[in-house]
Amino acid sequence: MAINELKKHFEEELSAALNLIKVSAPLFVSEGRGINDNLNGVERMVTFDALDIKNKQIEIVQSLAKWKRIALARYGFDIGEGLYTNMNAIRRDELLDNLHSVYVDQWDWEKVISREQRNLHTLQAEVLKIYHAMKSTERHMYEYNHVLTPALPESLSFFTTQELETLYPDLTPSQRENTVTKEYGAVFIMQIGGNLRSGEKHDGRSPDYDDWNLNGDLLFWNPILERAIEVSSMGIRVDEKALLKQLTLANSEERKELEYHQSILSGKLPFTIGGGIGQSRICMFSLKKAHIGEVQASVWNDQIVEDCEKNNIILL
Numbered sequence: 125m126a127i128n129e130l131k132k133h134f135e136e137e138l139s140a141a142l143n144l145i146k147v148s149a150p151l152f153v154s155e156g157r158g159i160n161d162n163l164n165g166v167e168r169m170v171t172f173d174a175l176d177i178k179n180k181q182i183e184i185v186q187s188l189a190k191w192k193r194i195a196l197a198r199y200g201f202d203i204g205e206g207l208y209t210n211m212n213a214i215r216r217d218e219l220l221d222n223l224h225s226v227y228v229d230q231w232d233w234e235k236v237i238s239r240e241q242r243n244l245h246t247l248q249a250e251v252l253k254i255y256h257a258m259k260s261t262e263r264h265m266y267e268y269n270h271v272l273t274p275a276l277p278e279s280l281s282f283f284t285t286q287e288l289e290t291l292y293p294d295l296t297p298s299q300r301e302n303t304v305t306k307e308y309g310a311v312f313i314m315q316i317g318g319n320l321r322s323g324e325k326h327d328g329r330s331p332d333y334d335d336w337n338l339n340g341d342l343l344f345w346n347p348i349l350e351r352a353i354e355v356s357s358m359g360i361r362v363d364e365k366a367l368l369k370q371l372t373l374a375n376s377e378e379r380k381e382l383e384y385h386q387s388i389l390s391g392k393l394p395f396t397i398g399g400g401i402g403q404s405r406i407c408m409f410s411l412k413k414a415h416i417g418e419v420q421a422s423v424w425n426d427q428i429v430e431d432c433e434k435n436n437i438i439l440l
Contacts, residue, residue: 126269127407129265130406130410133260134406138257142233143205144205145205147207149210149211152182153191155183156180157382160190169216171184172184184213185213187211187230187232188232189361189398190333193394193398196393203236203241205236206396207235209231211230213230215228220428225404230400234396235398237397238395243338254358254401255312258406281304281310283304284314284315285314288301292304297324297327301343302351305345309344310344313340313343314339331362331367331379332362332367334358340358343355357400361396364388367388417439418439421440
């Protein structure tokens with residue numbers, strides 16, 4: 125009941141804040157068009173064939189980052205208008221733990237912007253709208269049940285990955301995230317994908333959807349797990365210039381010939397901003413749960429099942 129209440133309220137807040145309407149989205153897409161998200165480029169997609177679709181493999185989506193941009197163009201959305209959907213995916217190469225599942229459920233959203241709006245101010249403004257929707261949902265859930273005490277700070281703090289490396293040069297990227305999120309409670313870490321001054325990356329990003337200079341991750345401090353948890357990844361999407369640059373940096377220039385990439389290079393797709401918001405992560409955080417399996421039904425290995433039983437954690 126609490127999961128349903130939380131999701132209903134947050135969807136209403138999100139759609140109102142960002143001017144989004146809800147649409148249906150695919151569970152799978154055809155291979156070879158460049159539409160599926162390849163995440164960090166190493167994750168194996170789940171594929172299958174279908175009886176009445178000849179000579180094509182079908183891919184379970186890993187996210188809808190690219191499909192949404194195509195949908196905005198096809199459906200005729202104007203600047204300032206957007207869509208959101210319930211995205212369900214299978215990520216077969218996830219290492220399972222309290223936060224990671226083979227099954228992924230997100231609110232995926234995308235919104236049309238102008239070329240002039242492709243800047244840091246737009247990114248931060250949209251992030252704050254999402255954060256305020258999360259704060260509103262947290263207050264709503266407290267009214268629903270006073271056990272669910274609000275935990276998010278009043279304001280959200282912004283850092284670039286380079287600022288974190290400069291602040292904590294002796295820590296790993298994940299340690300930097302934990303350190304800064306523990307101090308501030310909620311942070312948005314920007315500019316993920318490219319190399320830092322050290323020559324290392326903070327984290328990997330696919331080169332063909334987010335502009336690495338205009339993206340980021342939203343992190344909350346989870347006092348139950350005593351670590352930062354990522355609840356959203358988002359960004360302003362690549363234009364033709366950023367796409368070519370990032371494909372070169374990623375040694376993936378062959379992707380230029382794919383249908384999706386040609387649509388960007390030829391100016392057929394609108395400029396957009398978008399992202400994914402983890403439904404189970406938000407539920408887990410707001411409902412004070414220790415394991416993501418307490419708020420979603422998935423498949424777990426024997427060790428996780430045994431550990432959860434020992435700790436009185438009830439997996440759905």
